[in-house]
Amino acid sequence: MENADFKHFGKLRSKLFVIVFGTDTPAGKAFDLVLLVAIVLSIIVVMLESVRDIKIRFEEIFYILEWTFTIIFSIEYLLRIFISKKPKTYVFSFFGAIDLIALLPTYISLFVTGGSYLVVIRAIRLLRVFRIMKLTRYINEARMLGQAMEGAKRKILIFMGAVFTLVMITGTLMYLIEGGENGFTSIPRSIYWAVVTVTTVGYGDIAPHTVLGQTFATILMLTGYAILAVPTGIMTSEINKAERRGSIKDKICQRCTTGNERQSNYCSKCGERLEEI
Numbered sequence: 001m002e003n004a005d006f007k008h009f010g011k012l013r014s015k016l017f018v019i020v021f022g023t024d025t026p027a028g029k030a031f032d033l034v035l036l037v038a039i040v041l042s043i044i045v046v047m048l049e050s051v052r053d054i055k056i057r058f059e060e061i062f063y064i065l066e067w068t069f070t071i072i073f074s075i076e077y078l079l080r081i082f083i084s085k086k087p088k089t090y091v092f093s094f095f096g097a098i099d100l101i102a103l104l105p106t107y108i109s110l111f112v113t114g115g116s117y118l119v120v121i122r123a124i125r126l127l128r129v130f131r132i133m134k135l136t137r138y139i140n141e142a143r144m145l146g147q148a149m150e151g152a153k154r155k156i157l158i159f160m161g162a163v164f165t166l167v168m169i170t171g172t173l174m175y176l177i178e179g180g181e182n183g184f185t186s187i188p189r190s191i192y193w194a195v196v197t198v199t200t201v202g203y204g205d206i207a208p209h210t211v212l213g214q215t216f217a218t219i220l221m222l223t224g225y226a227i228l229a230v231p232t233g234i235m236t237s238e239i240n241k242a243e244r245r246g247s248i249k250d251k252i253c254q255r256c257t258t259g260n261e262r263q264s265n266y267c268s269k270c271g272e273r274l275e276e277i
Contacts, residue, residue, distance in 0.1 A: 148238035
């Protein structure tokens with residue numbers, strides 16, 4: 001009898017796994033669609049609530065909608081814990097944390113009451129905006145972008161180091177060239193000007209007045225346009241690589257919920273055998 005119950009429990013968890021993670025199955029697509037709509041609508045509600053007149057007029061409707069979304073996301077959160085062979089792995093993962101943060105504000109508002117705590121409640125409820133982070137779970141292109149960013153990590157760090165060195169040197173030189181009488185009162189303030197200039201923002205609160213300083217600033221502005229193109233090229237290259245090797249991870253491990261490549265038979269993180277969905 002116990003074996004039969006255990007098998008029934010295993011079958012139930014497998015069916016739920018297909019619904020939650022099976023992005024290519026009808027049930028999985030329907031599940032994702034419901035969650036996508038709920039996430040988008042909940043974010044719209046959060047934004048509309050920040051408009052005083054709208055909030056006063058539709059406060060009761062917003063309250064009902066908020067609890068509806070919270071119940072939907074609570075069911076999703078519990079389902080993911082239930083179907084994971086290692087629930088702790090999911091709970092402490094990035095998406096597990098986002099899912100929990102999306103739920104907490106509504107439940108906390110039940111216990112934090114009174115006018116003196118109104119500011120605290122408002123601050124906590126703003127955390128609901130984190131629900132937008134849940135969208136990346138359901139968009140394959142977002143997964144590819146994440147992989148491209150991971151692949152470009154070292155190159156981007158080197159690039160940022162080079163930019164940091166450039167603004168440090170440029171700021172120091174402008175401090176020596178212009179001096180305090182022209183607004184470059186310190187090296188940090190001069191570095192601030194260099195950052196604003198090289199990123200082509202150009203607030204205009206500090207500007208060089210000497211011919212040498214203006215010449216130097218012109219060169220830095222032109223360099224800034226070239227610098228902006230570098231990270232774009234790096235990311236484009238990594239995205240193309242991801243597309244060529246077909247590395248969109250759509251096989252989900254039942255043990256640790258890690259995404260794996262389509263052709264994988266075993267999880268790249270925990271070694272668990274991957275089941276076809």
